[in-house]
Amino acid sequence: MKRKYHRLWIVAMAVGLALAFMAPVQAAETYQLGLSLAITGPTSDAGNPYSKGAEDYIRFVNETKVLGDAKVDCPIRDDMYETAVTKRNFEDFLDQEMVLFLSYATGANQALAQDFNEVKIPVIPASMDKSLVGMSEYIFLPIASYSHQYVGVAEYVAKNHKGGGVPKVAAFIHPSAFGRAPLEDFKAAVAAGLKLDLVEVVEHGKDLDNSALLQRLQSKGVQYVLCQTVQSPVATLLNDAQRLGMTAASFGEAGKITFMGAHYTGGNDLISLAGSAAEGYYWTTAYHVTSEKGPWTDWQLDMAKKYERDDKTANSHNYACGMMAAQVAVEAIRRTREAGQEVTSATLYETLNQMNGDKAFESLAAVGPVTYGPGDHMGVDTVQLYVVKDGAFQSEGEPFKPEFIK
Amino acid sequence: MTYFFQLVVSGVVVGSIYALSALGFVLIYKSSRVLNIAHGQIIAGGAFIVYALTVWAGVPIILSFLASMVITFFLAMSVERVFLRRLIGEPIISVIMVTIGLMSIIDGVIYFTPFGSMNYSFPEFLPSTPISMGGVSISWTQLVGVLITFILIGAFSWFFKRSTIGVSMRAVSDDQLASMSVGISVPKVFGLAWAMAGLSAAAAGGIIGNITGLNFETLRAFGITVFPVVILGGLDSIIGAVVAGIIMGLIQQFAAGYLDGNWGLNGTADVLPYIILLVILLFKPHGLFGTHEIERV
Numbered sequence: 001m002k003r004k005y006h007r008l009w010i011v012a013m014a015v016g017l018a019l020a021f022m023a024p025v026q027a028a029e030t031y032q033l034g035l036s037l038a039i040t041g042p043t044s045d046a047g048n049p050y051s052k053g054a055e056d057y058i059r060f061v062n063e064t065k066v067l068g069d070a071k072v073d074c075p076i077r078d079d080m081y082e083t084a085v086t087k088r089n090f091e092d093f094l095d096q097e098m099v100l101f102l103s104y105a106t107g108a109n110q111a112l113a114q115d116f117n118e119v120k121i122p123v124i125p126a127s128m129d130k131s132l133v134g135m136s137e138y139i140f141l142p143i144a145s146y147s148h149q150y151v152g153v154a155e156y157v158a159k160n161h162k163g164g165g166v167p168k169v170a171a172f173i174h175p176s177a178f179g180r181a182p183l184e185d186f187k188a189a190v191a192a193g194l195k196l197d198l199v200e201v202v203e204h205g206k207d208l209d210n211s212a213l214l215q216r217l218q219s220k221g222v223q224y225v226l227c228q229t230v231q232s233p234v235a236t237l238l239n240d241a242q243r244l245g246m247t248a249a250s251f252g253e254a255g256k257i258t259f260m261g262a263h264y265t266g267g268n269d270l271i272s273l274a275g276s277a278a279e280g281y282y283w284t285t286a287y288h289v290t291s292e293k294g295p296w297t298d299w300q301l302d303m304a305k306k307y308e309r310d311d312k313t314a315n316s317h318n319y320a321c322g323m324m325a326a327q328v329a330v331e332a333i334r335r336t337r338e339a340g341q342e343v344t345s346a347t348l349y350e351t352l353n354q355m356n357g358d359k360a361f362e363s364l365a366a367v368g369p370v371t372y373g374p375g376d377h378m379g380v381d382t383v384q385l386y387v388v389k390d391g392a393f394q395s396e397g398e399p400f401k402p403e404f405i406k
Numbered sequence: 407m408t409y410f411f412q413l414v415v416s417g418v419v420v421g422s423i424y425a426l427s428a429l430g431f432v433l434i435y436k437s438s439r440v441l442n443i444a445h446g447q448i449i450a451g452g453a454f455i456v457y458a459l460t461v462w463a464g465v466p467i468i469l470s471f472l473a474s475m476v477i478t479f480f481l482a483m484s485v486e487r488v489f490l491r492r493l494i495g496e497p498i499i500s501v502i503m504v505t506i507g508l509m510s511i512i513d514g515v516i517y518f519t520p521f522g523s524m525n526y527s528f529p530e531f532l533p534s535t536p537i538s539m540g541g542v543s544i545s546w547t548q549l550v551g552v553l554i555t556f557i558l559i560g561a562f563s564w565f566f567k568r569s570t571i572g573v574s575m576r577a578v579s580d581d582q583l584a585s586m587s588v589g590i591s592v593p594k595v596f597g598l599a600w601a602m603a604g605l606s607a608a609a610a611g612g613i614i615g616n617i618t619g620l621n622f623e624t625l626r627a628f629g630i631t632v633f634p635v636v637i638l639g640g641l642d643s644i645i646g647a648v649v650a651g652i653i654m655g656l657i658q659q660f661a662a663g664y665l666d667g668n669w670g671l672n673g674t675a676d677v678l679p680y681i682i683l684l685v686i687l688l689f690k691p692h693g694l695f696g697t698h699e700i701e702r703v
Contacts, residue, residue: 039523048524269524
C-alpha cells in the first residue's frame with residue numbers, strides 16, 4: 001500500500017513538473033512588437049494620437065482574444081523625433097526579441113533602412129515616403145505614399161481646372177525630408193504629361209505672416225497651392241489668404257487661390273486651427289474620417305470611448321493611422337499562426353508579401369484593401385479626396401488611383 | 407505700390423510681435439545680465455494658460471489674457487526665487503545653465519499636459535473680416551496684437567524711466583554693489599525683472615497663439631526666433647528690442663516679397679536676418695542700442 005502511494009506520488013510529481021515546464025511554453029506565446037515615435041517634440045501632434053491608436057488596438061486584441069490565448073506585447077517609446085533615439089529604441093526592442101517594428105519618421109526610417117535590411121525585420125512606418133520602400137525591402141507602407149497623395153491632388157487640379165491654359169501651381173512644403181518626399185515624383189508626373197506648371201517650391205519657415213509669399217504667388221498667376229507639411233503652417237497660410245481675400249470660394253475660382261494638401265496637412269486639427277479659413281481646403285488621405293459616418297468611424301469612436309480617449313484623439317485621423325498600423329501587424333501574426341508557422345520576423349515578412357489578391361487585407365480603416373507583394377510594399381493603393389464644407393471634411397468623389405505615378 | 411505697403415504693414419505687425427517676445431529677454435538681461443534660455447517655454451506657457459482659462463474654465467478671453475499675465479508674473483517670480491536667487495554672485499554661465507535646465511523642466515511639465523502634443527486654437531472673438539485700406543489689409547488679430555505690443559512697451563519704457571522701482575532696476579543693472587550701498591534690494595529687483603519678463607512673455611504667447619494656433623513646438627520656437635532681434639537691438643535696450651524687431655520683421659517680409667522665388671533664391675526670409683545681424687555686429691558689437699561698457703584699468 002505504501003509502495004502504491006509512493007508510485008502515485010512520483011506520477012503526480014512528474015505530471016506537476018511537466019505542467020510546470022509547459023506553462024512557460026504557453027506564456028511564451030506573446031508576440032513582441034515595438035513602436036518608437038514622437039510622442040513629444042516636433043510632429044508630436046501627429047505622433048501622440050498615433051501612439052494611442054496603436055496602444056488601444058493592441059489592448060483590444062489582447063482583451064478580446066483575437067489571437068486566442070496568445071498575446072501581443074507592443075511597448076511604445078517616445079523618440080522625440082530624434083533619429084539617434086529611434087535607433088536606440090529599435091535596438092532595445094530587438095533585444096526583447098521583437099518580430100515586427102512599428103516606426104515613425106521619414107528621416108529615422110531612411111537612417112535605419114540599412115539596419116532593417118541587416119536584421120531582416122518587417123517594418124510598418126507612420127511615414128509614407130515612397131523612397132523608403134526602395135531603401136529597404138522590409139519596409140511596408142500602410143497606405144498610398146505621400147507621392148501618390150500629392151500627385152493625386154495634382155491630377156484633380158489638372159482634370160478639374162476651369163479656364164484656359166495650363167494651371168499654375170506652387171508647392172508649399174515642410175523644410176525636411178518629409179516635406180520634400182513627393183516633389184521628385186510630382187515633377188516626374190509633370191514631365192510624363194500631367195498638365196501643370198510648377199511655378200515655385202516654397203519651403204516654409206515659422207512664419208507669423210504669409211502676406212509677402214501669397215502676394216508673390218498671386219502675382220505669378222499661381223491658382224493652386226499644394227501643401228506637404230503639417231497642419232499649423234497650413235492654418236497660418238489659410239488665415240492669411242482669407243485676410244487678403246485670396247481664398248477661392250469654389251474650386252479653381254479665377255484670380256483666387258485654391259489650397260490643397262496631402263495626409264498630414266489635413267484632418268480635424270486643421271479645422272480647429274484655421275477655423276472658417278479652412279473652408280474649401282482639399283485634402284487627400286487613404287483613411288476614413290470621423291466627420292463621415294461609417295462602420296469604421298463608428299468603431300473608431302467606440303474604441304476611443306472604451307479606452308477613455310478625449311474627443312480630439314477620438315476624431316483624429318492619426319488615431320486611425322496608429323490603429324491601422326497595429327491592425328496590419330496583428331493580421332500578419334494571425335495569418336502566420338493560421339498557416340501553422342512559427343511567428344518570426346521571417347515568417348511575418350513572407351505573410352505580408354502574400355497579402356494580395358484574395359488574401360488582401362480589408363482593414364476598414366482605409367478606403368481600400370491593404371495589398372502587398374514582393375514588388376509592392378505600399379498597402380492601400382487608392383486615395384480619397386476630401387474637402388472642407390461647413391466646418392467638416394467631406395468626401396469629394398470616389399477613391400481613386402493616381403495615374404501619373406509609377 | 408500696394409504690394410510694397412502691404413509688405414510694410416506685415417513687416418511692422420511681425421516686427422512688433424518679435425519686439426514683445428524679445429522684451430522678456432531684455433528685461434532680465436537689463437537687470438541681472440542673465441540670458442533666459444527658457445523664454446520660449448514661458449511664451450508657450452502663457453498662451454496655454456489663456457486657452458485653459460477661456461475654454462476649460464469659461465472665463466471671458468480678455469480676462470483670461472490679463473489673468474495669464476498675472477499668473478506668469480508670479481510663476482516667473484517664483485522661478486527666480488527658487489532656482490536663481492541662490493546663484494547671485496555666481497558665474498553667469500552657471501545661471502545660464504540653470505535656465506537651460508529650467509527649459510527642460512518646463513518642456514517636461516507641458517508634455518504632461520494635453521498642450522504638449524495637441525493643437526488647439528482660441529475661440530474667435532474678433533471680427534474675421536479684415537480692415538482694408540487702399541488694397542492693404544490687416545486682420546483684427548494682428549491689429550490688436552500690435553496695439554497690445556505698443557501699450558506694453560510704452561508702459562515698460564515709462565516704468566523704467568519714471569517709476570522709483572524702475573530707476574532702481576536700472577541702477578542695479580549699472581552697478582549692483584553701488585545699488586546695494588544705497589539700500590536697493592538686488593534680489594528683489596531680480597525677482598521683479600523675472601516677473602515682468604513672465605508677464606510680457608504671456609502677452610506675447612497670447613498674441614502669437616491667436617495668429618498661429620496653439621502648437622507647443624511653434625510657440626516655444628519663438629524663444630529662439632527672436633534671438634537675432636535681441637542681439638541686434640542690444641541685450642539691455644527696450645527701445646532696441648522695438649527697433650530691431652521691426653527691422654527684422656520688415657527684412658523678412660521684403661526678402662519673402664522680393665527675393666524668394668526669384669533668381670533661384672528660396673528661404674531668404676529665414677536666413678537674411680542672421681546675415682544682417684552678423685554684418686551689424688561687425689560694426690556695433692553691442693547691438694544698435696546696447697550699452698557699450700568701458701572698463702578703465
